Structure formats: structure tokens, C-alpha cells
Amino acid sequence: NAGVTQNPKFQVLKTGQSMTLQCAQDMNHNSMYWYRQDPGMGLRLIYYSASEGTTDKGEVPNGYNVSRLNKREFSLRLESAAPSQTSVYFCASSELEGHRGGYTFGSGTRLTVV
């Protein structure tokens, strides 16, 4: 029972490099989310996908792009990484948009941009 799987778990990038964070869920959930977690800031929503084929900006979308590849997969891309994007990134999913039962989270990706 994998739930939400994120890859990689850890990554170090140089300023200006690009990378894609992968996320996949096996619960047949419709909605998926990307959050970033910074010390003292809690979790902030970057982008979300209410259903397959749709994506929308969250609270802190600048510097990121997303792709809802299919119902299972939702990727987050950093085109030109900056030190301000050093963070822990969480992917989450829910049965319906904003499902009242809460979200299921992946184990996170710790990204360091030097």
C-alpha cells in the first residue's frame, strides 16, 4: 500500500539548474497538491490539480511549473533553481478537491540549492 510516492528524497542543485520532482499516488484520488515547508512558515501551497487535466496556482507559485501527467502523477518543475527554493517539498492527494477527510501526504523531498 504505497499511498503517495515522491522522488527523489534528497537533491542538491546548483543555482540555475533545473529539475523535476516526481509524485505518484495509487489511491485513485482525483486531486493532487504540491506544498513547500520552510522553518517557521508551516506548509504553503505551490500548485494544485483539482482533477486530471487541470492545474491552478496556490499561494507561492513563482519559479515553479507543474504537469498533471495522468490521474496518478503530478510533477513539479524548477526551471532555474534559486537558493530561495531551498525547502522541503511535499506532494499530497485527496479523493475530491479539498476533501473533508484531509489529505494523504508523501514523505517529502529535501531540496538544497547552492
Place this chain on the structure above:
Amino acid sequence: AQTVTQSQPEMSVQEAETVTLSCTYDTSESDYYLFWYKQPPSRQMILVIRQEAYKQQNATENRFSVNFQKAAKSFSLKISDSQLGDAAMYFCAVNSGGSNYKLTFGKGTLLTVNP
């Protein structure tokens, strides 16, 4: 818009004692849901308890219970008989219709459990 405030950056408790973590929120919606998530050092986000705003009865899950004061927009978490495994960061969160039911988190409270 919806906001969540956790006024205690850090708390500590003795093993077997009771601790209460505070949370206040703001939303203009009448339909909303409140959550407490636990994040241990493993980094995994674990749902501890949820409360539906239209329910007056406080939610309880084993040693975890909430004190939901709707008029005061307060949603505190009580942990009874604290265990070493309860040591973690705790996040309060809300989702409401005004934000299309997206989860908004507080900044977290780091709980230490002393043996």
C-alpha cells in the same frame, strides 16, 4: 481567505502528563473543517484528528482530543498520557469553501516529551 495561527512555537511535557496545543483560525465561511497533523522527525505528515465545524461535539481519537470553540474560532489539541513517540511538530490546518477547500496550515508547534 482563511488563516491559522499557532502561538506556541515550542512546548514541552513530561511523559505521562497532559499537554494542550493552541490554535486559532479565521474564515468567513460557515462550512469548514479543521485538522491537526503530526510530523515526527521522519518528516511524514500524519493526520491526528479532524473536526467538522457544524458538529458541536469535540472530536476524540484515543489519547488525542480537541477543544473546539466555534465562536472564539479556537481549536486546541489535548494530548493525554503523553508518550515519547508523541514528540513531533504539530500543525493545525483548516479548509473552507472560501478557499475552495484548500488546506491552509499554521506555522507549527514543536512538542518535546521529557522522560
